[in-house]
Amino acid sequence: MSSCSVLVVAGTHGNEVNAPWLLQQWQASPDLIDAAGLAVHRVIGNPEALRRCCRYVDRDLNRCFLPEQLKRGASGLEFQRAGELLRLHGADGELPCAVAIDLHSTTAAMGNSLVVYGRRPADLALSALVQGALGLPIYLHEADAQQTGFLVESWPCGLVVEVGPVPQGLLSARVVEQTRLGLETCLRVLDQARQGLVRLPDALVVHRHLGSRDLPKSEHGKPKALVHPDLQGRDWQNIAPNQAMFRAADGTERGEGWVEGEIPVFVNEAAYVEKSIAFSLTRREVWPVEPTWLPALQQLLRAA
Amino acid sequence: MSSCSVLVVAGTHGNEVNAPWLLQQWQASPDLIDAAGLAVHRVIGNPEALRRCCRYVDRDLNRCFLPEQLKRGASGLEFQRAGELLRLHGADGELPCAVAIDLHSTTAAMGNSLVVYGRRPADLALSALVQGALGLPIYLHEADAQQTGFLVESWPCGLVVEVGPVPQGLLSARVVEQTRLGLETCLRVLDQARQGLVRLPDALVVHRHLGSRDLPKSEHGKPKALVHPDLQGRDWQNIAPNQAMFRAADGTERGEGWVEGEIPVFVNEAAYVEKSIAFSLTRREVWPVEPTWLPALQQLLRAA
Structure with a gap:
């Protein structure tokens, strides 16, 4: 058993149904995705949530990938599944x-994109290779004490392929194809890295997480205004400094004052409502x- | 109490959250929607489902608005609620x-539209007036033994305002505004009809229901192909006869042979997956x- 196997996870959120469907189709038709000779293990992250078509x-x-909590056997289906x-x-x-x-998939207009957590050299090498191949934008999530315990952080190297917009629970041929393309590209560049057949691009373009904004809320926690329609669907785009963030039902605009250069992502992601995030x-x-990145990835891939 | 009161229902499906939010905002700000002097009763159709953010x-x-079942006290939360x-x-x-x-709202790209059930003269008068004011397309649902028991059929006159695309469970300023516009227009034309201040357009354009198609399924009932990406989002549009309906994960196209003049609606509505409907x-x-339509509506509105 080589430790350079690759874990492909779909359905970490049970209402993101496109990647699970893709993996089922791949299982039925092994030629559907070229694994580039890598040993791949496919799993459904949260089978019970997928069965119920809910996030969790x-x-x-x-x-739930929080080493402290997992060590002390935190209760609940998802902590159990993370340990498993x-x-x-x-x-x-x-x-x-x-x-x-x-x-993953999202209701936000993220297109086909990558999410990287922190600055581990192997992660940055892999994302640079995928960006070099496909040009995908990268959301670098770091330094957010409110959001921790992501799955890929518990593996030596890992990233999220995030595709949208698509409603929760809905199969979309376009989203399936984008996911297939993102996954196959990850596998191809990993194989090329393993064989020493790649060089990294000179630069990596990241969108570094700064923070998140919530909707204006009443004292009862109900939204008083919604994401502005001129902001909806503009993930990854430069926003004019005078663009209002929110609009009330009567048309009143709120939340002016973009800081020059701040770029929104995950605009109106349905699952983030409960996390009090309207956009990041x-x-x-x-x-x-950095010259250290590719060797870090290659060391992982070559380890016996 | 005049029987010409108008019932406005939001959240008949608990994961269609935009209309319930609009009604809450309207309750807080009575000027938000002009009720045109009509007596309006606002209700949340399915409060428990809304609380859970699920369809039902x-x-x-x-x-559930099936007179036979309601008469014999059919069990279940929704039959109870229908009776209530x-x-x-x-x-x-x-x-x-x-x-x-x-x-209502939908994940399909229905825009701002009306759904009318059958050919009751008062319904056709109301929808003709709204179409005359806003130009909205009308889906005439009839003669479908698989789909019965719609709410508005249990009132002397009624129609559905259907807005999309929007994911389930997600608030969207655009959808709220379209819903507000549709509702306010219904109320305005009802008032004008009551006062005898309207005439109907000469013609009513309807999209009459012919039937529904499901995704190609395996013997286990799993989709073998998805709605073709060139069909996605093309609700209300003429489709070329050679347009494939479905696409498999490997790109194989299926389901050719549109009948000339058949126009799809509710393309890839998330809630219809369980109803085995990929599109209608x-x-x-x-x-x-017809000269009988407007008097039928006016009689209802003037009845003491």
């Missing part, structure tokens, strides 16, 4: 994987690729 | 209403307005 049963599985996935496919698991690709703000940064 | 608890409320709404606001209820406007087919028809 007790708690968001993609916030690590015992099965963690770096020291029964069928160990070095890399985790976690396939990022800054586009161009990072020189 | 036991059964689709908008298929009729006892409270039916034509012979405690606070009787002659007209019901039922506000309609035929666009231009009907001369």
Whole structure:
């Protein structure tokens, strides 16, 4: 068993149904996605939530990969499932994987994109290779104490492929195809990296997480205004400083004053309503690729 | 109590959250929607489903208005609620209403549209007046034994305002505004009809229901192909006869052979997955307005 196996996860959120369908189709038709000779393990992240077509049963599985809580056996279906996935496919698991690709969808107009958590060199190498191949935008999520415990952080290397917009619970041929393309590209560049056949681009373009904004709320916690229609669907785009963020039912605009250069992502993601996030703000940064990144990835892929 | 009161229903499906939010805002700000002097009763159709943010608890409320089942006290939360709404606001209820406007949203790209059930003259008069004012397309649902028991059919006059696309459970300023416009227009033309200040357009354009198509399914009932991406979002549009209906994950196209003139609606509505409907087919028809329609509506509105 080589530890350079790749874990492909779909249905970490049970109402994101496109990637699970893609994986079922792949299982039925092995030629559907070229695994580039890599050993791939496919799993449904949260089968019970998928069965119920809800995001989760007790708690968001993609916030349950918290080593402290897992060590002390935190209760609930999703903490149990997180522990199970690590015992099965963690770096020291029964069928160990070095890399985790976690396939998600969103109601926001994120297009085909990557989400990277923090600045681990192997993650940055993999995302730079995918960006070099497909040009996908990258949301770099870091330094957010409110949002922790993401699945891919528990593997030595990992990223999220995030595709939208698509309603929860709805199969979309376009979203399936974008997911297929993102996944197949991840696998191809991992194989090329393993074989020493790649070089990284000179630069990595990331959208670095700055923070999140919620809708204006009443004292009872009800929204008083909604995401402005001129902001809806403008994920990844530069916003004029005078663009209002929100609009009330009577047309009143609220929340002016974009900071120059702040770029929204996850605009009106349905699942973030409960997290009090109407959208997140990022800054586009161009990072020189560090010479340490690719070797970090290659070391993981070559480890016996 | 005049029986010409109008019942405005939001949240008949608990995961269609935009109309309920609009009604809350209207309650807080009475000027938000001009009721044109009409006596309006606002209700949340399925409060428990809205609380849970799911379409329904036991059964689709908008298929529960079945006189036979209601008479014999069929069990389940939604049958109970249907009976309750009729006892409270039916034509012979405690606070009787002659007209019901039922506000819905859809994941399909239906835009701002009306759904009319059958050919009751008062319904056709009301929809002709709204179409004359706003130009909205009308889906005429009839002769479908698989789909019965719609709410508005239990009032002497009624129609559905259907707005999309919007994911389930997600507030959208655009959808709220379209719903507000549709509702306010219904109320304005009802008042004008009551006062004898309207004439109907010469013709009514309807999209008459012909039938529905489901995705190609495996023997286990799993989709083998999805709605073709070139069909997605093309509700109300003429489709070329050689347009494929479905596409498999490997790109294989299926389901060719549109009948000339068949026009799809409710393309990929999330809630219809369980009803085995990928989209419905309609035929666009231009009907001369009958002289009986407007008097039928006016009689209801003037009845003491």
